[in-house]
Amino acid sequence: MDSKNKHLLVIAGPTAVGKTEICLLLAKKFHTEIISSDSRQFYQETELGTAKPTRGELEQVQHHFINSLSIFDNYDVRKFELDAINLLNRLFEKHDLVIMTGGSGLYIDAICYGFDEIPDVDPSIRKRLIQDFEKEGIQNLQSRLEKLDSAYFEQVDIHNPQRLIRALEVCIGTGKPYSSFRKKKKNKREFNCILIGLEREREELYQRIEQRMDKMITEGIFEEAEKLFPYRHLNALQTVGYSEIFGFLEGKYDEEEAIRLLKRNSRRYAKRQMTWFKKYPEMTWFHPSDLNGISNFIENAISSTP
Numbered sequence: 001m002d003s004k005n006k007h008l009l010v011i012a013g014p015t016a017v018g019k020t021e022i023c024l025l026l027a028k029k030f031h032t033e034i035i036s037s038d039s040r041q042f043y044q045e046t047e048l049g050t051a052k053p054t055r056g057e058l059e060q061v062q063h064h065f066i067n068s069l070s071i072f073d074n075y076d077v078r079k080f081e082l083d084a085i086n087l088l089n090r091l092f093e094k095h096d097l098v099i100m101t102g103g104s105g106l107y108i109d110a111i112c113y114g115f116d117e118i119p120d121v122d123p124s125i126r127k128r129l130i131q132d133f134e135k136e137g138i139q140n141l142q143s144r145l146e147k148l149d150s151a152y153f154e155q156v157d158i159h160n161p162q163r164l165i166r167a168l169e170v171c172i173g174t175g176k177p178y179s180s181f182r183k184k185k186k187n188k189r190e191f192n193c194i195l196i197g198l199e200r201e202r203e204e205l206y207q208r209i210e211q212r213m214d215k216m217i218t219e220g221i222f223e224e225a226e227k228l229f230p231y232r233h234l235n236a237l238q239t240v241g242y243s244e245i246f247g248f249l250e251g252k253y254d255e256e257e258a259i260r261l262l263k264r265n266s267r268r269y270a271k272r273q274m275t276w277f278k279k280y281p282e283m284t285w286f287h288p289s290d291l292n293g294i295s296n297f298i299e300n301a302i303s304s305t306p
Helices: 019-029 055-060 077-091 105-112 123-136 138-148 161-174 202-219 221-231 243-249 255-277 291-303
Strands: 007-012 034-036 097-102 192-198 284-286
Touching: 007 019, 007 105, 007 291, 019 034, 019 055, 019 097, 019 291, 034 077, 077 097, 077 105, 097 105, 105 255, 123 138, 123 161, 138 161, 192 291, 202 221, 202 255, 221 243, 243 255, 284 291
Parallel strands: 007 097, 007 192, 034 097, 192 284
Antiparallel strands: none
């Protein structure tokens, strides 16, 4: 395999921006396959709440990592890095270009750049943080991280306790912000990364998010969450789209409030995703409707590779 002629096309952007549609079109145009880097779509049991491609869309183009796990599996970003790099090595045997898409910035970082070297910390710190989370809830973790590392707090999915705990244990264990250790050194990959970001005007994006939430509710996300309710403690379910409904099922508020929180937190999640992706200086931004502009950019990027 000549790695100089192999390209990973990353299509990133916030939830509901239109990544699925554009990736299907690009995959057909370039006769290639799609890797999902959206950690919420890995799990078979989470169908409606993670906005996976439809069965018809999955049949149009070969997708990888969607429905590949169970919520009971122990899986994290480091395992994803190993699995995805191994998969890419196989895919590059038959494709010069492979598409990776998703809204999980940490997972995109893992494939394009690898991981930062972060000092080991006392394991007892994590144990105490987990105990605090179980006793006082996620709000405690959120407020502590905001105080200790406001920069990372602005980017991280604040509804994911695993990521909050990871950042906090580093902050507490080293006495330095978790963000200060990130992206000090990039791993060199055996392929070229082409990074494209999709964006819409804020009101346009928020309208699409509202419409998506309404569709999810009509299709039965409350019923799906009710089936998953006994397993709500699992990390795979600590995400926007389920957490709000779990709160309703626990009797903390009524259904109307759950719907309001679903939409509000989805908008906030999209804002955090954009904050994360805007930090990439090498990412070029397009409106999802600009298929010709995106295609021309990709072709030029490929042809100009040394």
